[in-house]
Amino acid sequence: MINIQTDRRKNTYSAYHIAKAFFPEEEIEVTITENGKTPSDIYLQLREETGRNLPWGMLTGVRPTKLAMTKVKEQMPKEAFIEWFGKERFVSREKGAMAYDIAARELQLLKQAGIERDGQQASADGMANAAGQPGTYSLYVNIPFCPTICTYCSFSSGAIADYKDVINDYLDCVFRELDAVRKFCGIIKPTSIYIGGGTPTTLTPKQLERLLMKLRNDFLAEGREFTLEAGRPDTITEEKLRIAKRCGVTRISINPQSMQQKTLDAIGRHHSPQQIRDAFRLARSMGFDNINMDLIMGLPAEDVNDVKDTLVQIGELRPDSLTIHSLSIKRASRIFHQTADAQTVEQMLETAGAFAKELGMQPYYLYRQKGIAGNFENTGWALPGKECLYNILIMEEIESILAVGAGATTKMVLQEAIPAKEGRPDKQTKLIRIRNVSDIREYLSRIDEMIARKEAAFHPGEKDLKKQ
Ligand code: SF4
Known part of the structure; x- marks a missing residue:
């Protein structure tokens, strides 16, 4: 102690x-x-x-690019920012440069998407407004079921076999929350839709179709980003991919984490590297032109050579984006003692980053987690034009994220009026979080309360939020 x-x-x-x-x-x-x-x-x-420097210095937050974003908007030059970050927060030059470049890229992408306009968010009078008027927002749907539970999992997912009897009830509850969101937002369609979990493709084709149809009919606007996580290849079938395509899904994620069989076995993922290759090629052949792959650095018993071999195998598939994670381990996790040391993780991250660059990708979002191996970060890399807007929006907290499902957290970005003072804006941004309970069965039994909480936040004048 x-x-x-x-x-x-x-x-x-x-x-x-x-x-x-x-x-x-x-x-x-x-x-x-x-x-x-x-x-x-x-x-x-x-x-x-x-005698050790931490790469991110004394920063403990999960969004180091938020600070960088502020400075980029203030037009602080890169070198000055790196100096400032090092002096004020003890962040290394390398991480400072990385945060600055990513913030600048995010800003560019947000401007392209019409969400950020020369220092002003387009959503500023949006969801945003404390009078309860809906504006721009993104929609997140949580499907917290997986085929098996990975040993390093820090999400509150359940093994699908334990919940087979309640999946349809779960979808009914999700639909009720979606209806509440729709009632609030009216005809305004989300900037992006993201179905995560869990592994949403653990649903049967019929259940998946029911969910995707609902989202397509009620929320999807022409040309908008629609992501479906299809993380575990053993849940992907031609039929499910066909349904996803038909319902307008624009981006999927097939997540190997590692292409080493010994590692997949060790972390409790009951599939092979060949299944990853097959699922990826199937999706490609069916016209999915934006496929992300997640990798984790620092997995138990892996060394740098394992990572290099994984990267060679991934390179053959040519994904459109890569999310390179540093292993985050729940406290007291049973694999804690088998994981790589900080120096090795650093080497792995450098190797993977250089590889993503070689594939023509650029880093475009970054976040950190508590308990992350070596105190490093997770970085999203993408080919130009294949970035996931939702990932930037959730990290930078500039647009409301309306989230439904067990364990989902809605984040409302509100603009509230503040007393006038010379030289400062008359509004400030306020963030309200509304958390749904994580336990799946509790979510089912408390669904009325989950909806009431949302409605209270949508119409703050009508109910006292503090009572929630
Ligand atoms: S696939 Fe993801 S959510 Fe599912 S158990 Fe593994 S780490 Fe957890």
């Missing part, structure tokens, strides 16, 4: 996560004392004691 002393309550969160980043396997206790240190002093002390 390591005890960290900080100076005030509001610093306990940062103090805890800075210490945890240095000592991921240790229990950390934070106490507040008169002589306790500020987070930056804690970082500097631990850096001195361990």
Whole structure:
């Protein structure tokens, strides 16, 4: 147990996560004392004691590009930003440059999509507005079922076999939430739709068709992005892909994580690299021209050569985008002690990033997770024109995300009026989170409450949000 002393309550969160980043396997206790240190002093002390710099310095948040985005909008030059990030937050030059480049790319893509206009969000008077008027938003649907549960999983997914009896009820509840969203948004269609989980393609063809048809009929606008995660190749069939195509899905994700059979076995994914190749080629042959693949660096018992071999195999498939994750491990996970050290993960990330560049991809979004191996990051890479807008929107929190399903979190970006003061805008952005319960059966039994919470947030004047 390591005890960290900080100076005030509001610093306990940062103090805890800075210490945890240095000592991921240790229990950390934070106490507040008169002589306790500020987070930056804690970082500097631990850096001195361990002789280690953390790549993201004292940053504990999951969205380092948000800060970079602010500076890019203020037109701070790249070199000045890297200096500033290093001095203020102790972020390495390499990560500072990465954050800046990605923020600049995100801004460009948001402008192209008409969501950002020269420093002003198009959604500013959108969903946004505290009077409850709907504006631009994206829609997320959570399908929290998987064929088996991966040993490293940090989502609240359930094995499909345990829920077969309630899947149709689950979809009924999702539809009720969707109807509430539709009632609120009226004719306004989302900027993007994302079906994640879980593995949505664990649904039977009939269930999948029911869901996709509902989304197509009620929410999909011509030419908009519509992503279906089809993560596990053992859930992908020609019939399901045909349904997805017919219902307007524009982007799918087939996630190998690794192309090493020993690794797939070790992490509880009951499929082979050949099944990944087959599923990918099938989707391609059926006209899917935007296929993402997720990879994880730092999986148990993998070394850099395993990663290199995986990349060669992925290169043969030519995906349109790659999401390169650093392994994030739930506390006390049983694979914690078999994972790669920070230096190895760093090498893996560099190798994978260089490979994505070779394929002609550019990094376009980035986020971090708690407990991530080596305190690194997850980065989305894509060929030009194949970026996922939803991924940027969820990271930068500039448009409301209306989310349905167990464990889904709606994030409403509100513009609220603030007292006029010279030299500052008369509105400020406020974020309201509405979390659905994660437990699947509890979600079913409490669906009325989930809908009531949403409706209260949609019409804040009618109900007191604090009571939720
Ligand atoms: S596929 Fe994803 S959501 Fe499903 S168990 Fe594995 S890590 Fe969890």
